[in-house]
Amino acid sequence: xxxxxxxxxxxxxxxxxxxxxxxxxxxxxxxxxxxxxxxxxxxxxxxxxxxxxxxxxxxxxxxxxxxxxxxxxxxxxxxxxxxxxxxxxxxxxxxxxxxxxxxxxxxxxxxxxxxxxxxxxxxxxxxxxxxxxxxxxxxxxxxxxxxxxxxxxxxxxxxxxxxxxxxxxxxxxxxxxxxxxxxxxxxxxxxxxxxxxxxxxxxxxxxxxxxxxxxxxxxxxxxxxxxxxxxxxxxxxxxxxxxxxxxxxxxxxxxxxxxxxxxxxxxxxxxxxxxxxxxxxxxxxxxxxxxxxxxxxxxxxxxxxxxxxxxxxxxxxxxxxxxx
Amino acid sequence: xxxxxxxxxxxxxxxxxxxxxxxxxxxxxxxxxxxxxxxxxxxxxxxxxxxxxxxxxxxxxxxxxxxxxxxxxxxxxxxxxxxxxxxxxxxxxxxxxxxxxxxxxxxxxxxxxxxxxxxxxxxxxxxxxxxxxxxxxxxxxxxxxxxxxxxxxxxxxxxxxxxxxxxxxxxxxxxxxxxxxxxxxxxxxxxxxxxxxxxxxxxxxxxxxxxxxxxxxxxxxxxxxxxxxxxxxxxxxxxxxxxxxxxxxxxxxxxxxxxxxxxxxxxxxxxxxxxxxxxxxxxxxxxxxxxxxxxxxxxxxxxxxxxxxxxxxxxxxxxxxxxxxxxxxxxxxxxxxxxxxxxxxxxxxxxxxxxxxxxxxxxxxxxxxxxxxxxxxxxxxxxxxxxxxxxxxxxxxxxxxxxxxxxxxxxxxxxxxxxxxxxxxxxxxxxxxxxxxxxxxxxxxxxxxxxxxxxxxxxxxxxxxxxxxxx
Numbered sequence: 037x038x039x040x041x042x043x044x045x046x047x048x049x050x051x052x053x054x055x056x057x058x059x060x061x062x063x064x065x066x067x068x069x070x071x072x073x074x075x076x077x078x079x080x081x082x083x084x085x086x087x088x089x090x091x092x093x094x095x096x097x098x099x100x101x102x103x104x105x106x107x108x109x110x111x112x113x114x115x116x117x118x119x120x121x122x123x124x125x126x127x128x129x130x131x132x133x134x135x136x137x138x139x140x141x142x143x144x145x146x147x148x149x150x151x152x153x154x155x156x157x158x159x160x161x162x163x164x165x166x167x168x169x170x171x172x173x174x175x176x177x178x179x180x181x182x183x184x185x186x187x188x189x190x191x192x193x194x195x196x197x198x199x200x201x202x203x204x205x206x207x208x209x210x211x212x213x214x215x216x217x218x219x220x221x222x223x224x225x226x227x228x229x230x231x232x233x234x235x236x237x238x239x240x241x242x243x244x245x246x247x248x249x250x251x252x253x254x255x256x257x258x259x260x261x262x263x264x265x266x267x268x269x270x271x272x273x274x275x276x277x278x279x280x281x282x283x284x285x286x287x288x289x290x291x292x293x294x295x296x297x298x299x300x301x302x303x304x305x306x307x308x309x310x311x312x313x314x315x316x317x318x319x320x321x322x323x324x325x326x327x328x329x330x331x332x333x334x335x336x337x338x339x340x341x342x343x344x345x346x347x348x349x350x351x352x353x354x355x356x357x358x359x360x
Numbered sequence: 361x362x363x364x365x366x367x368x369x370x371x372x373x374x375x376x377x378x379x380x381x382x383x384x385x386x387x388x389x390x391x392x393x394x395x396x397x398x399x400x401x402x403x404x405x406x407x408x409x410x411x412x413x414x415x416x417x418x419x420x421x422x423x424x425x426x427x428x429x430x431x432x433x434x435x436x437x438x439x440x441x442x443x444x445x446x447x448x449x450x451x452x453x454x455x456x457x458x459x460x461x462x463x464x465x466x467x468x469x470x471x472x473x474x475x476x477x478x479x480x481x482x483x484x485x486x487x488x489x490x491x492x493x494x495x496x497x498x499x500x501x502x503x504x505x506x507x508x509x510x511x512x513x514x515x516x517x518x519x520x521x522x523x524x525x526x527x528x529x530x531x532x533x534x535x536x537x538x539x540x541x542x543x544x545x546x547x548x549x550x551x552x553x554x555x556x557x558x559x560x561x562x563x564x565x566x567x568x569x570x571x572x573x574x575x576x577x578x579x580x581x582x583x584x585x586x587x588x589x590x591x592x593x594x595x596x597x598x599x600x601x602x603x604x605x606x607x608x609x610x611x612x613x614x615x616x617x618x619x620x621x622x623x624x625x626x627x628x629x630x631x632x633x634x635x636x637x638x639x640x641x642x643x644x645x646x647x648x649x650x651x652x653x654x655x656x657x658x659x660x661x662x663x664x665x666x667x668x669x670x671x672x673x674x675x676x677x678x679x680x681x682x683x684x685x686x687x688x689x690x691x692x693x694x695x696x697x698x699x700x701x702x703x704x705x706x707x708x709x710x711x712x713x714x715x716x717x718x719x720x721x722x723x724x725x726x727x728x729x730x731x732x733x734x735x736x737x738x739x740x741x742x743x744x745x746x747x748x749x750x751x752x753x754x755x756x757x758x759x760x761x762x763x764x765x766x767x768x769x770x771x772x773x774x775x776x777x778x779x780x781x782x783x784x785x786x787x788x789x790x791x792x793x794x795x796x797x798x799x800x801x802x803x804x805x806x807x808x809x810x811x812x813x814x815x816x817x818x819x820x821x822x823x824x825x826x827x828x829x830x831x
Contacts, residue, residue: 057550057806061557064810072818 083240087223091129092180099124099152102142102227104160105175106132107280111160111320111328116225124154128227134175135165136257141264143176149272156274158344159310163296164244165183166258169251220331230330233323237283240326244286248293258301262308269309276344277305278313281320281328281336308314312342361403363611364564371400372615379619383541390511390538393519400520401483408482411447412518418443419492420513423499423506433500441498444489451479452486456686484524486683490650492517495531497654506530512538521615523609527626527646537621544620550806552617557813559610564820566775567604570596578739583748590753592776594732597739599779602630605644631731631783634723635710636700639731647683651676669705676696684738689746693737700730 053059100121107130114126120342129147134140136159146157164170168297221229265275279298290296316339321332328336361368376394387771402409422440426433449457455476465472495513497502507513516534544552577584577593584590611625614755626646633639640648656676662669674695681694704710713723733750740746 056546057809058553061553061810061813064807068810068814069817072814253498283813 039292050165074346087225089181090225093226094127094129094147096146096149096151097125098127098129098147098149099154100126100156100158101125101144101147102128102130102158102160103134103140103168104130104280105134105162105165106130107162107282107327108160109281110229110231110253111228111333111336112158112340113228115224115228116337118333118343120338120345121154124152125149127224128224130160130227131175131179132176133170133173135167135170135173136261136264137159137171137174137176138260138264139174140176145268145273154348155272156276157268158278158340159265161277161301161305162280163253163290163294164247166253166261166296167248167251167294168254168257169247171257173253177193219351228333230333231323232329232330235321235323235329237322237325238285239324241285241289244289244326247292248290251294253294253296258304262304263304265308265310275310276313276347277302277310278315278340279317281315281317281322281332283322283325284318286322286326287317311347313347314338315340315343361400363608364560367403368400371396371403376618380543383620386539387509387511389541390509393515393538394511397515397518397520397523401518401523404483405480411451411482411485412488415444415447415489416491416514416517417510419496419517420506420510422496423513424508426496426499427506433797437496437500441493444493448485450477451482453682453686454479476646487526487528488517488523488558490647490683491528491531492655494528494650498530498532504535504754506778519616521612522623526611526644527609527612527623528650528784530625530650533624541620544618548617548620552614554805555610555614555617556810557614557809557816559607559612559614560816561812562603562607562610564607564816566779567600568606568820569775570600570603574600574739578741578745583752585752587753587756590749591732594739594749594753595780596737596776597735598631598728598732599776601735601738602627603779611687629783631728632724633727634703634714634720635727636697636730637710639727640697640701647680651680655679662726666705670702673701673705678702689737689740689743692743692746693734696730696734696737 102108103113109128109130109132112128112130115130117126127147129144144157148157221232224230265277268275291298305312315336320336321329323329361371378392383389396525398409398412401412414783419440422436422443429436455478458474458476462472462474495504495506495517499506501648507516512535515538516529516531519534522529574593574597577590609623610624613625616623624646626644628642628645630643633642656672659672659675660668661672677698678691678696679694681690681692681697684690684693710723713719713726714724734755736749736753737746740749
């Protein structure tokens, strides 16, 4: 005997799922998860993902580009310097673990606006950025590879909704307030990363000690840098150099272990056409003995902007200062 | 393995994949449950599995012995109790005993200075020991037939959802359930899911966010000198411990539902109790009923006169305090509850207060305030700290404006207020969850639960273990 039709035809998967309240709940949760993930901010400020993607897409948009490694990324705030250069676009194009690599020079140049009346590059020189190990790592490439290797699905859904940055800090910031204000890393659309952390002046020393083990200041990397400085200068791009301020212990460690001699490097840099900016090496607040704390970075950014302005005024009036 | 860990989520996923295949045949189901539960427990420290095995085998064979050799029933029961309490005594209370012997001897001028054993406390030992003992005691009383299958027994004893922090499920409730495992219904899956999500919310959003503020207050070298501050802190702790433990129980019940089983309700809005007697029918119900059935009633309960009743209450509550931890502060907590229960018996104050206008509110507030005082002993690291905190709580003049401002700035006060409102609603007979269930359709309920799940992810507090693991 044939079975009645309703016994033979099974309800579709969708119909069965709609009858499962648990499935509906999970579906709603998934939608909300994606929604919240896409629009959440990184505690305060902008989304980290947007920051990295945005920074790598910069092209022909800046009058002055700041370059270097994490110390530069955290010590120069374009926003804090705007008052000194009101009609110019400033960008912090530094990356974690970056070395002075030919591809990085090209990238820096591509960020500069070819129509700019005052094109300038500000290079933060740390001994670590002039070592072969960092040269191999090539922080910029690493950042780019990280995103380019991702599938579109992961890039557009997976990364923004990732659970990793989903720390309780979002809640702490909004609800508890105090704890979060004592510890956060905020990314800014102009490329700066401001950091507020408890001050531990010796925190980074061990890490740098490891970084400089069998890894020294490299003449070839410096030579390539100086060649690029010459090229840029010839093209009419002002090139400034400075050693990011840090702590006495870090300077001592860097000088001893990497073989970097600031005075010698400065002479080479100036000979190549660059302008070396003297900064107070220990006058700004560092949170880990290497990188500047947000407050120190704002202060430093203003000081360095002041010095560049003075240089520009002096150059225009024909009185280039001896010691800049 | 913690419920709020990635390890557990993966473990549960694997378990649920195989469960439909394994549940159909009794032996296969029990062995699978036992193996999964041992993996769950052994993830923490596999060496302590031998304790569960020892405790379980002892009670399994004692149960069989009681049935076979009825003349020796009492001997088997004593053997079971000695074995279980002996294990508990060694691993949980040995150092406490040694410390007290040393202190006592030193009081009499004798310097013995016995070294502490320093044994690690096996997680959940108090729970599975009591669960195991209930099996032999029920067989002795004739209210339960022993199982002849060791896998069936261990599936009951070690069942992973309730193994480390309860609820303490009685053998006569769970063993018969384990005889079958029919496919779960949509209702069971949904109820299980809802219990699990709400349990996680209680644990990771409420308890874990309140925990750092409470810990900060109790870890300070000198307690902050403000009464309001400490009353607030104690209210926070009251909800931290409630949500931590009832959250775990809810998750355990939900997991059991997913397997097609039922665990008893362990918490029923304890802070709206109008008397201490009611409090103990709402707080950790599975433990309080265990003590009632296996300690209080066998001692004579309230059948042997007033003096004996009070004595039985005190013995039961002191043991309950001692069960929670090997420290005098826990015993003091038990004593305070015993005193309150005795006082209720003597004065019958709840009835008197309830007859007043607004008496219900007064009674609830009064019981809650006394429960908070009890929690001071429970949470404090020493008697001196408890004394300091209580002194500040009752020195009403020392209200420090700055510290209150600081406390409010943490905004955990907001969580506290939400929880208090929830309890007030329940006190008024309005269960918010039920209200939503009744007035929303088939789609809204799951949508709301989905939102709660998202809140668990984004509003979770700094992770920490479940408080009751230590007991």
